[in-house]
Amino acid sequence: MKKIVEIKNLRKTFCKGDICVANSLNLDLIEGEIFTILGTSGSGKTTFLRMLAGLEKPDSGEISIDQEKVFSNNINLEPNKRKVAIVFQNYALLPHINVASNILFGSNASKEKLEVILEKTKLKGHEKKYPHELSGGQQQRVALARAIINKPKILLLDEPLSNIDTELRNILRTELKEMIREFNITALFITHDKEDAFFLSDRIAIMHGGDILQVGTAKELYNNPKTLYCASFLGKITKIDENSYIRPENIKISENGQIEGIVKENIFYGNFNEITIFANGQNLIVNSSDENLKVGDIVKLSFEDRIMKF
Ligand SMILES: Nc1ncnc2c1ncn2[C@@H]1O[C@H](COP(=O)(O)OP(=O)(O)OP(=O)(O)O)[C@@H](O)[C@H]1O
Ligand SMILES: [Mg+2]
Structure with missing residues (x-):
């Protein structure tokens, strides 16, 4: 690889x-992966991406892109020499020029290349429109087309899905993934949104306070977090003793359970119920499909084997 x-x-x-x-x-x-840096606001994601692109100068260290050193203590290649392209959060389209000119902006790509890109990004027929005449999805595709037209080795995406309502976001991220796959490009995506990260990524790095805490697939990070921070950042957890934690879906309500508890709350979420059960002197959050449990019911619980220790 x-x-x-x-x-x-x-x-x-x-x-x-x-x-x-x-x-x-x-x-x-x-090569070819969609990699996500996932972290809360201020964790250093944008700065990291800007350093890769050559827009921010690191204090020290090394960056190589496609086997070429672009930054080290005596090298600092300019952004346009780094074979990277960025899609910004608001897409940064130029409002006073049309789609074709936006895509070609700052590029010396040929008319033929433009035609191919228009075709592939499903923008054919829209090339004379101005950004304000496009839907959110089309604007995203223009931004992608502009980023991709010069065949960068890596596509950098800084929270392109933030500030968009849920319904459109789901459509846009599906399109985004399809396009990245279609162009067979390596992409570095940054976000604070766990769900977007899980949806899009082959691998994810969790960033916090300027550190990369853990790198892995969504499944690896969710099931085997290395730290309490990573565990709770990726989903709900309940403390079951001094240093053991468990996720709601790994606590089972069953006749053979060894721990007795009392139902405090049962909230219906459609595809599952979130039940709060008071047991062992504390509230445990349990995911279950049992819609009929009522406040005050006595239940028995067992912990499945996925107990996390920190
Ligand atoms: N030019 C600068 N001068 C001083 N501090 C800065 C500068 N740029 C960023 N910072 C600080 O560095 C930290 C990381 O900022 P950065 O923009 O990389 O975070 P982020 O993870 O992208 O956050 P967000 O999710 O809010 O976009 C923040 O504390 C920020 O205030
Ligand atoms: Mg940022």
């Missing part, structure tokens, strides 16, 4: 070292 991006000991501080936004980061991106 070919490494498209290699990052070694990348460090960046702001305000004379007071704020550390990249604390000696190490990361490899593999």
